[in-house]
Amino acid sequence: MAEKKTEDFQGFELDQHLCFAIYKANHAFNRFYKPVMKKLGITYPQYITLLALFEKDHQRVSELGERLFLESNTLTPLLKRLEEMGFIARARSKEDERQVIVSLTDAGRGLSDGVIDIQHCAFGNLDASLEKVSELVDQLNDIQRTLTAAKEKVSA
Amino acid sequence: MAEKKTEDFQGFELDQHLCFAIYKANHAFNRFYKPVMKKLGITYPQYITLLALFEKDHQRVSELGERLFLESNTLTPLLKRLEEMGFIARARSKEDERQVIVSLTDAGRGLSDGVIDIQHCAFGNLDASLEKVSELVDQLNDIQRTLTAAKEKVSA
């Protein structure tokens, strides 16, 4: 009862850290999806990017970036690879030549079947109910919003 | 009630995806910690690595790798940077010359004060109780274990 130090505040036990738990879970998703992605010829970040395009086609690079929390320095090369593979097309906007519009090709849209399979595969392995998962998603989104807001506050 | 397709299974709404929620939360932790880490002169992965060493000093590279889910191809250069900065020492084991033992230096141990501050900082911004966080950590660890086990199963 006497010793307090760091024990009452997570201390150094890595497994008690929320950031480490999230790091590990993210890592596990990465490793789980990677071999499945490989069959489609894409990487995990490319998969996430395609999901954003399935949700809404014909987005600007910066629009995609807002959705995925990435900027042109990351997206430009990634999109170029997707373009080389023939899954998307990139074209300067007629209205504003600064903007590049990213669109799915037929081949890109064709990936959606494989993607659905992947989702079933991952979800089938988590023996959790839809409600439980949905609740967890909400909690994680709360944390994300809180940390993002806190960072804004600090850097302001 | 007629349409089924993908809607009853998360479909393409990115925000309903557990993997995306985790991706975002991990990203938010990264962005939140980054400027704080910068004051200490280290990166987020280096921070995680140091946490593992605070928990247990004098680990082999492969031991650290198991803990952090990384391998020598990632750890070797990262550890070399921590060594250059004087936070750790790397030395071949006398018993087995193949092994490299990673140890904290005084300067490395000295970082732990700053690290405690960082943890307070992050935790103070999450207006969640310790129990709530602990519960969330357990759920995330469950997911990680499940996905890791599922991957083993598939690759076997």
Next chain:
DNA sequence: ATTGATTTAATCGTGTTCGATTTAATTTGA
């Protein structure tokens, strides 16, 4: 004791991420 298999870390190439800068197009204001 020597050959062959295994283990450990290091190395290499590709892709992702990010801070910082650059280039080009658009908007603003004098």
Next chain:
DNA sequence: TCAAATTAAATCGAACACGATTAAATCAAT
């Protein structure tokens, strides 16, 4: 109108992550 400020994407360099390979040390098993 035309220079200055702003915006959008691209580029660059450093760090991280990973599959695959390599080099060196150890172990196994005759």
